[in-house]
Amino acid sequence: MIEVRSLRKVYTMGGEDVAALAGVDLDIGRGEYVAVIGPSGSGKSTLMNILGGLDRPTSGAYRFEGEEVGGFLDDELADFRRRRIGFVFQSFQLLPRLTALQNVELPMIYGGMAPGERRARAAELLERVGLGGRMGHKPTQLSGGQQQRVAIARSLANRPDLLLADEPTGALDSHTGEEVLKLFHQLNDEGLTLMVVTHDPDVAAEAHRRVAFRDGLIVSDDRRVPA
Amino acid sequence: MRFFELIRFALGAIIAHPMRSILTSLGVVIGVAAVVMMTSIGLGAQQRVTSAIAGLGSNLVIVSPNFQRGPVSQGAGGGFSLRDGDVEAIAKQVENVAAVAPVVRGQVQLAAEGANWNTRIEGVTPDYLTARDLTIAGGRMFDEREARQGRKVLVVGPTVARELFGEDDPVGKRVRVRTVPFEIIGVLETKGQSGFGQDQDDLVLGPLSAVRSRIVGRRMRPDAVQTIYVKSTSADTLDRVQEDVINALREQHRIRPGDDDDFSTQNMASILQASQAAVATFTVLLAAVAAVSLVVGGVGIMNIMLVAVTERTREIGLRMAVGARRSDVLIQFAMESVALSLVGGIIGLTIGVAGAFGIAKLGNWPAAVPAWAGPLALGFSMMVGLVFGAYPSWRAARLDPIEALRRE
Secondary structure, X not given: OEEEEEEEXXXXXXXXXXXXXXXXXXXXXXXXXXXXXXXXXXOHHHHHHHHOOXXXXXXXXXXXXXXXXXXXXXXXXHHHHHHHEEEEOOOOOOOOOOOHHHHHHHHHHHXXXXXXHHHHHHHHHHHHOOOHHHOXXXXXXXXXXXXXXXXXXXXXOOOOOEEEEEOOOOOOOHHHHHXXXXXXXXXXXXXXXXXXEOOOHHHHHHOOEEEEEEOOEEEEEEEOOOO | OHHXXXXXXXXXXXXXXXHHXXXXXXXXXXXXXXXXXHXXXXXXXXXXXXXXXXXXXXXXXXXXXXXXXXXXXXXXXXXXXXXXXXXXXXXXXXXXXXXXXXXXXXXXXXXXXXXXXXXXXXXXXXXXXXXXXOOXXXXXXXXXXXXXXXXXXXXXXXXXXXXXXXXOOOOOOEEEEOOEEEEEEEEEOOXXXXXXXXXXXXXXXXXXXXXXXXXXXXXXXXXXXXXXXXXXXXXXXXXXXXXXXXXXXXXXXXOOOOOOOOEEEEEHHHHHHHHHHHHXXXXXXXXXXXXXXXXXHHHHHHHHHHHHHHHOHHHHHHHHHOOOOHHXXXXXXXXXXXXXXXXXXXXXXXXXXXXXXXXXXXXXXXXXXOOOHHHHHHHHHHHHHHHHHHHHHHHHHHOOXXXXXXXX
16 A cells, blocks of 8 residues: 655755655555654654645655655645544644534545534534543543544544544543553454554564654564464 | 535624623724714815815906016006906907906995994996896896996895894895995895805995995906906806906006016816815825724734734634634634625724714714725725734734644
């Protein structure tokens, strides 16, 4: 599904070029569950941003289902994110003014789905992450774990091909973190491709494949048959 | 479809901070209210001037002596360069004339049955009624013969009649003008206040020769007149009549070609035009000053929109991450700014219209709210929202989603 070839991303900082990605090759197949690990500044977040269509590579190829995403224009990238990608962030990134239901509806609004249809789907998704009774709550009325589950429901709204999670448990205690990971497993079992960027070895251990980064390069790529 | 959703986002943001939204649009409220009020007042002034000038009589050429001529003062009253002969010359030589009415004026004290009243007296001929669009309400106007003979009769304005005789019919009553006894033979129809605030009913009309010789003429030549009103048969002939009057008078006064007139003529239509133009300029000026506050209001909106973009950077990043195009963000923020301004415009329009009517009521000023005030005010406030929302919206749309999501 994903083909990355000699991907480079260079930032200019204080007149000096810093390569966040220094030539990365990576293939991810449909239905994989990949953890990306490595110290801060190793380039794993940059990779996630490029794979998610939030950023463009400096050079190299990024093909998604055969499409050359690296050369997309702004609007094409926006449409790519909307149709193909679901994001889960460490800090949830829910809009505080909106209810849980409205937050989940948001991606579908940009997709142009009719109000009745998207409301029904948002409700179904919240039901699915176990928040059927909390649809009208604002983010501030929800616990961290609940907020992250709303965010996961939102990421699934437009039936993405790839779910990208950046330290999804980083702001949660271990118990609620486990709930989120359990949800990820369920989603992966249903065929969703997942990529989780994390520091946490326990989180990484959940994945079927661990890709380790250091200084903008992949240093190990370790596959494990699911237990 | 998507556009309406973006408007919904915009309205949601406005409703989320009601107090802030109201304060933000306050500048536009004041600006629009000021523009509406100022144009209404200006338009009222225009109508008032028009009616004031129309009240002088329509299709008139007014001939007055030109006092500026000659370096030496010719003695009291000597400056009156118009004579009875001029009136006759105009009547004989100028075509398309409905009435030629010479006038002498004075201020006099009237006394009758123990009541006193100080008023304006005009020595006129019967044509004066036609020239000034006056009508007789009771009794009659003196005729040509009486005017010529200098009969001591008067036609009084309603104010004079009321002040001297109360509710009694003044016709047939005798009144002393200074020391000269006159008989009242008629009462004028009321004309009310003139646009210039003068009571047009506070005057008496007497035969030209009688008034001139006995009341005001002591200081002037026996055939002098102060003003000649020439009424044309229609508005189309007015300019022609004015030209012909000038030519007739130059000939009568033996003014050589190239020399200046010793009289001046004013054409009602051009007076009307000139004063309307003056008032219109004044109105535009007022509205322009008011429009400045509209611009200030726009700057206020821009300021708050920039704050909103900064505050909601993370929201913008998130919207982009879930698939919003830059244009979606741009439209959302532009609509927020337009909505803020439009709400201000609607409130301002309401206040402006109410204010205009309030001024009309309290100030006895015929403030007229023009029909186009509504659409114009709303159109302008929308434009202010668009113009001043453009930069903040553009800033929002240009944000880098990664940076935006990272912002605390």
